[in-house]
Amino acid sequence: MKGTSRPAPSFKLSSPFLSISTAHGEKTLTAPRTPSMKFKDDRFDPRSNNVNDMVAVLDNQLYIGNSSAAKSTKLLSAHGVTMLIDCSDDLLETTIKYHRIELKDNNGEDISKYFDSTNSIIRDEVHINCGRVLVYCTAGISRSVALVIAYLIKESGMTLRQAFLHVHQKRCIIAPNLRYFDALIRYEIETTNQSTMSFDEYVMYYSGAATIDQLKQGHEVISEINTPFSNLVHDLTDKHRNEYETLVQELLKIKE
Numbered sequence: 001m002k003g004t005s006r007p008a009p010s011f012k013l014s015s016p017f018l019s020i021s022t023a024h025g026e027k028t029l030t031a032p033r034t035p036s037m038k039f040k041d042d043r044f045d046p047r048s049n050n051v052n053d054m055v056a057v058l059d060n061q062l063y064i065g066n067s068s069a070a071k072s073t074k075l076l077s078a079h080g081v082t083m084l085i086d087c088s089d090d091l092l093e094t095t096i097k098y099h100r101i102e103l104k105d106n107n108g109e110d111i112s113k114y115f116d117s118t119n120s121i122i123r124d125e126v127h128i129n130c131g132r133v134l135v136y137c138t139a140g141i142s143r144s145v146a147l148v149i150a151y152l153i154k155e156s157g158m159t160l161r162q163a164f165l166h167v168h169q170k171r172c173i174i175a176p177n178l179r180y181f182d183a184l185i186r187y188e189i190e191t192t193n194q195s196t197m198s199f200d201e202y203v204m205y206y207s208g209a210a211t212i213d214q215l216k217q218g219h220e221v222i223s224e225i226n227t228p229f230s231n232l233v234h235d236l237t238d239k240h241r242n243e244y245e246t247l248v249q250e251l252l253k254i255k256e
Contacts, residue, residue, distance in 0.1 A: 076134065
């Protein structure tokens with residue numbers, strides 16, 4: 001109607017989806033890297049068991065999963081889990097060793113302050129007590145993944161790229177939010193004095209502009225996929241590295 005202005009849409013990041021909240025409700029955009037509704041591989045289907053299962057990241061030592069897996073005494077027993085590290089939204093009543101991390105899955109959280117303490121807890125349980133640890137969050141996509149990748153960098157000698165690809169191979173739905181991945185980039189530099197994966201490279205993958213196979217081949221390949229888009233992403237990440245909501249808005253504008 002003439003003379004009536006509609007409220008501007010607001011954006012929020014909800015890994016691994018981009019959600020747009022408008023006056024007419026909320027719309028969720030799935031990144032192109034995830035097959036849309038016609039799932040060629042049921043590992044990508046949020047209705048499949050893979051989303052609920054816990055998977056071994058390091059055999060007989062370290063597992064990753066979601067809240068449903070953590071609540072399954074049958075599943076925990078089958079894998080011999082002796083400790084839970086919980087960064088989900090809800091407390092869990094359990095009879096096995098339990099460590100809770102108060103962590104929200106949003107771009108305002110500084111997850112890096114938990115890296116070293118969580119690494120120590122996992123290392124002691126695995127190597128001193130010969131136990132098995134499940135790190136989990138609500139969906140097993142962002143928070144728990146970032147903590148596990150940090151452990152692999154510090155304790156298993158993997159680079160960030162190697163750790164991300166390794167965990168992705170085990171659990172293909174992973175997508176740490178942008179701030180968490182930024183923290184992992186900084187942690188790799190702090191821990192190993194090298195940087196093997198750039199922030200704009202991850203944004204290319206996260207936004208759906210690059211596939212996991214292209215990510216395996218490195219930054220040069222990703223930059224060549226769509227040079228104008230790659231250059232825009234690089235400029236945006238330089239400008240908005242710590243303004244994640246703004247970065248998402250700008251990415252959505254580019255993709256239109």
